[in-house]
Amino acid sequence: MPILFDSDKLNKGKKKPGEDGQADNDFDLDTFLYSSSKHRLFHSFCFKPHTKFDGQKKHEQVILVLRYHPITQLPWIIVTLILAFVPYILLFILRQQLNPAQVIGFILFWYAFLYMFVFINAINYLFNVGIVTTDRILDVDLQNVLYKEVNIAILNKIEDVTTTTIGFIASYFDFGRVHVQTAGTDINLEFDNVPMPTEVAKIINELSKQYSRV
Amino acid sequence: MTDAINIQGFMALIIKTAAIIISLFYLIAAVVLSQHLNSLKKTIVINDRGWLYLAGYIQLMIGIIVFSYSLFVL
Numbered sequence: 423m424p425i426l427f428d429s430d431k432l433n434k435g436k437k438k439p440g441e442d443g444q445a446d447n448d449f450d451l452d453t454f455l456y457s458s459s460k461h462r463l464f465h466s467f468c469f470k471p472h473t474k475f476d477g478q479k480k481h482e483q484v485i486l487v488l489r490y491h492p493i494t495q496l497p498w499i500i501v502t503l504i505l506a507f508v509p510y511i512l513l514f515i516l517r518q519q520l521n522p523a524q525v526i527g528f529i530l531f532w533y534a535f536l537y538m539f540v541f542i543n544a545i546n547y548l549f550n551v552g553i554v555t556t557d558r559i560l561d562v563d564l565q566n567v568l569y570k571e572v573n574i575a576i577l578n579k580i581e582d583v584t585t586t587t588i589g590f591i592a593s594y595f596d597f598g599r600v601h602v603q604t605a606g607t608d609i610n611l612e613f614d615n616v617p618m619p620t621e622v623a624k625i626i627n628e629l630s631k632q633y634s635r636v
Numbered sequence: 637m638t639d640a641i642n643i644q645g646f647m648a649l650i651i652k653t654a655a656i657i658i659s660l661f662y663l664i665a666a667v668v669l670s671q672h673l674n675s676l677k678k679t680i681v682i683n684d685r686g687w688l689y690l691a692g693y694i695q696l697m698i699g700i701i702v703f704s705y706s707l708f709v710l
Contacts, residue, residue, distance in 0.1 A: 474681040524648075527655060527710050534662060534698045541669065541695055548688070549676045562680065568672060572679070 464492045467617045475553060475560065486554035486625060488616040489547060491597035498543045505536055542567055552600075552613040554626060559602060561611045575611050579604045580630045585619035602626065648710075655706035663699035670696060 460469040468487040475484075509532045513525060520528065546564050553560040559580070563571040580602055587598035598619040602611040616622060670692040677688070 472683055476679045523709055524651060527705060530702055530705055531655070531658065534702050537695060537698060538662070538665065538669075541691055544691070545669075545673060545676065545688075548682060548684075549680060551680060553680075564676075567669065570676070570679070 463617050465489065466491055467621075473553070478555070479557060481556075482558075483556045484553060485556060485629065486552075486622065488552040488554070488600075488613055488622060489550065490615045491595060491617045493591065493595045493597070494615045495543070495547055498539075502536065502540055505532075505539075508532075552611070552616060554622075554629065556629065559611055559626065561613065573609050573611055575602060575604045575608060577630050579606070579608050580626065581605050583623040583626045583630075585623045587619060600626070652706065652710045655710050656703070659699070659703040659706045663696075663703050666692075666695045666699040 461467075461471065462469075465471075465487075466489040470483075470485060471487050473484050473487050478484075509529055513520075513528065517525070545567075549562060550564050551560075551562050553562070556577075558577055559575045561571075561573040563573070565571070582603040584601045584603070585598055586601065587593055587596075592598050592615075595617075596619075597615050597617045600613040600616055600619045600622050602613075604610055613619075613622070673688060673692050
């Protein structure tokens with residue numbers, strides 16, 4: 423009797439996803455790890471940068487340094503630009519009440535504080551980072567000028583990485599939140615408004631898989 | 637007329653005192669920020685070619701200028 427359909431034969435030709443040890447999306451970590459250093463979006467997504475940090479081990483290699491997406495910095499930049507023009511309007515109104523020395527003093531004070539505002543925001547942008555290394559993940563948070571919090575998660579303790587992109591702007595410019603869940607009572611990490619969250623999650627997942635076996 | 641001059645003088649004194657206090661706070665904040673920057677640079681070493689230190693020193697200079705101005709000119 424001729425065989426019209428053999429399901430076993432059909433299944434032999436097909437490989438199940440993940441059966442050959444490769445991920446579904448053909449992400450090759452080894453090729454990735456040996457690729458050159460890249461910096462994107464005003465250093466908000468730095469791949470293999472020459473960054474070092476306090477407590478770094480000798481063999482530990484920094485894979486990713488993440489900052490806020492530059493588009494999320496626009497509010498304070500716009501505020502700065504607006505505030506840069508405000509003293510002229512105020513001086514036009516108050517020109518009768520103030521003498522020349524006070525006018526110069528007012529302008530001097532205004533721009534001094536504006537400079538401080540820009541400086542603080544620039545520091546917050548530069549040092550509010552998430553660092554992914556071959557050993558662990560660090561989240562450095564600067565809530566305000568004098569508050570610094572550093573959270574660390576070891577790669578082999580990572581259980582799940584989820585990404586969240588909310589809103590039209592975040593979808594258009596491709597930034598969002600990366601939530602790293604760790605095992606047990608270890609602290610969970612969150613990188614807010616980082617660029618290319620899916621790529622970040624993919625890299626963390628692959629690193630976690632590879633280095634948790636070591 | 638005399639009263640008007642006295643009020644203006646009093647206002648000028650208040651402005652000068654306020655300016656000295658505010659500039660003193662600014663100077664203290666600039667020093668604290670500079671120290672904070674040093675601490676941050678130790679935590680994460682970023683290759684900024686010294687621009688951040690320069691920005692910190694400029695802020696200190698601005699603080700000194702503002703304080704001197706409010707003390708001697710205003």
